[in-house]
Amino acid sequence: MEVDVVLADGSRGRAAVPSGASTGEREALELRDGDPLRYGGKGVRKAVAHVNGEIARALAGLDAADQTAIDRRLIDLDGTPNKARLGANALLGVSMAGARAAAVSAGLPLYRHLQARDRYSLPIPTVNLLNGGAHAANALDFQEFMMVPIGAPTMAEAIRWTAETFHALKALLSQAGHLTSVGDEGGYAPNLRTAEEALELLVRAIEHAGYRLCGDISLSMDPATSELQHGDRYEFRKSGQSTLTTAEMIALLERLVDRYPMVFVEDGLGDDWEGWSRLTRRLGSRTLLVGDDIFVTNPAIIHEGISRGIGNATLIKLNQIGTVTETLEAIKISHEAGYRTVISHRSGETEDTFIADLAVAVGAAYIKTGSLASSERVAKYNQLLRIEEELGEAAEFGAAARQR
Numbered sequence: 001m002e003v004d005v006v007l008a009d010g011s012r013g014r015a016a017v018p019s020g021a022s023t024g025e026r027e028a029l030e031l032r033d034g035d036p037l038r039y040g041g042k043g044v045r046k047a048v049a050h051v052n053g054e055i056a057r058a059l060a061g062l063d064a065a066d067q068t069a070i071d072r073r074l075i076d077l078d079g080t081p082n083k084a085r086l087g088a089n090a091l092l093g094v095s096m097a098g099a100r101a102a103a104v105s106a107g108l109p110l111y112r113h114l115q116a117r118d119r120y121s122l123p124i125p126t127v128n129l130l131n132g133g134a135h136a137a138n139a140l141d142f143q144e145f146m147m148v149p150i151g152a153p154t155m156a157e158a159i160r161w162t163a164e165t166f167h168a169l170k171a172l173l174s175q176a177g178h179l180t181s182v183g184d185e186g187g188y189a190p191n192l193r194t195a196e197e198a199l200e201l202l203v204r205a206i207e208h209a210g211y212r213l214c215g216d217i218s219l220s221m222d223p224a225t226s227e228l229q230h231g232d233r234y235e236f237r238k239s240g241q242s243t244l245t246t247a248e249m250i251a252l253l254e255r256l257v258d259r260y261p262m263v264f265v266e267d268g269l270g271d272d273w274e275g276w277s278r279l280t281r282r283l284g285s286r287t288l289l290v291g292d293d294i295f296v297t298n299p300a301i302i303h304e305g306i307s308r309g310i311g312n313a314t315l316i317k318l319n320q321i322g323t324v325t326e327t328l329e330a331i332k333i334s335h336e337a338g339y340r341t342v343i344s345h346r347s348g349e350t351e352d353t354f355i356a357d358l359a360v361a362v363g364a365a366y367i368k369t370g371s372l373a374s375s376e377r378v379a380k381y382n383q384l385l386r387i388e389e390e391l392g393e394a395a396e397f398g399a400a401a402r403q404r
C-alpha cells in the first residue's frame with residue numbers, strides 16, 4: 001500500500017510499504033482484508049480506510065518535522081503491542097510519507113532530514129545472487145547467498161562489480177545446464193541442493209568476473225533458519241536431506257564459515273536464545289551474526305538480545321516494527337552496543353527507495369536489497385548512486401563497515 005502525506009505548506013511525501021514471505025514470529029502485524037474474493041485475501045482496503053479516516057484525523061495539525069511526536073501518536077492511536085488494530089502497513093506508510101513530506105518542506109534530501117552530518121558513510125551492498133528457501137521453488141533449503149563487494153572504492157564501482165559478477169554467474173549456470181530464472185529477491189534459483197554447491201558457484205562467478213575472492217568481493221548468507229525450525233530441530237525438507245539438532249546446525253555453519261570468506265551469517269538459528277548465545281560464542285569473533293527474525297527490528301527485543309550476548313549485528317526492516325522512530329531507535333541501540341546494522345528490503349518490495357536514504361542517514365555498515373534483476377531492487381541501488389553523486393567528497397563508501 002502507498003500513502004501520500006500533504007502538509008499545510010503544500011509539501012508532499014509519498015511512501016510505499018513492502019511485505020515479507022519469511023516473517024519473524026514477533027513482527028508487527030501487516031493488516032490484510034482476508035476477503036477471499038479479492039486478491040486471495042491479501043487486499044488492504046481496511047488499512048487504507050484507517051489511513052484516510054482515523055489516522056488522518058488524528059494527525060491533522062501536528063508538526064511533520066517532529067517525527068517522534070507523529071509516531072508516538074500513531075502508536076497510541078493503534079493501542080496494541082504489535083500494531084494489530086490499525087495495521088503496521090497503515091502506520092508505517094504514514095510514518096515514512098510524513099518523513100518525506102517534512103524533508104521536502106525543509107528543502108532537504110531525505111537522508112539529511114533523517115540525520116544531518118558533515119560526512120556520511122555509504123553502506124556496502126550485500127547482494128543476493130542465489131535464492132532458495134521460501135523465496136524459490138528449488139531444492140535449496142537455505143534462503144539467500146550473497147556477494148559483498150567489500151573492496152570496492154565507491155558505490156558506483158561496487159554496483160558495476162556486482163552486475164559483472166551477476167552476469168558471470170548466469171553464464172556459469174547456463175553452461176552447467178541450470179535454469180537461470182530468478183527467485184523472489186532477484187537472485188537466480190537453480191535447482192541446487194546444498195549450501196556448499198551455492199557458495200562454490202558464487203566463488204567461481206566472482207573469479208570468472210575477474211575479481212579476487214575476499215580482497216575484492218566476499219560472501220554472506222541468510223539461511224533464514226526460523227523457516228527450517230520445527231520444535232528443537234532444523235528440517236531440510238526442500239532438499240529432502242537431514243534433520244539437524246541445534247549443535248549440528250552450529251557445526252554446519254562453522255564448516256561454511258571456515259571454508260568460505262563470510263562477512264555475515266543472518267539468522268543462523270531460529271527462535272532459540274540459548275542456541276543463539278552458543279552460536280555467538282562459537283562464531284562471533286569470526287563473522288557477523290545478524291539477527292533478523294530473532295530481533296524483528298524491535299528495540300526492546302534487541303536490547304534484551306544485546307544484554308544476553310545474542311548475535312553481534314542487527315538486520316533492520318522498517319515494516320517489522322512499523323514506524324520510522326522505532327526503527328531509528330532499534331538502529332541506535334544496536335550501534336551503541338557495537339552491533340553493526342544491515343538495512344534490508346523485504347522479499348515483497350515496491351519501487352520505494354526509503355531504505356537507501358535510511359542506510360546513509362544512520363551510517364549502516366551494509367544494505368541488503370536484492371539482485372540487479374528487477375526494478376524494485378534496482379531502484380534502491382539507483383538511489384544510492386544518486387546520493388553518492390550528490391554528496392561527492394562528503395561521502396565515504398564502506399566507512400562504517402570498515403570501522404573497528
Ligand code: PGA
Nearest residue numbers: 020021022023224346347
Ligand atoms: P522476507 O525475507 O522479506 O521474505 O521476510 C527476507 C529475509 O529473511 O531477510
Ligand code: ZN
Nearest residue numbers: 222266267292
Ligand atoms: Zn533474513
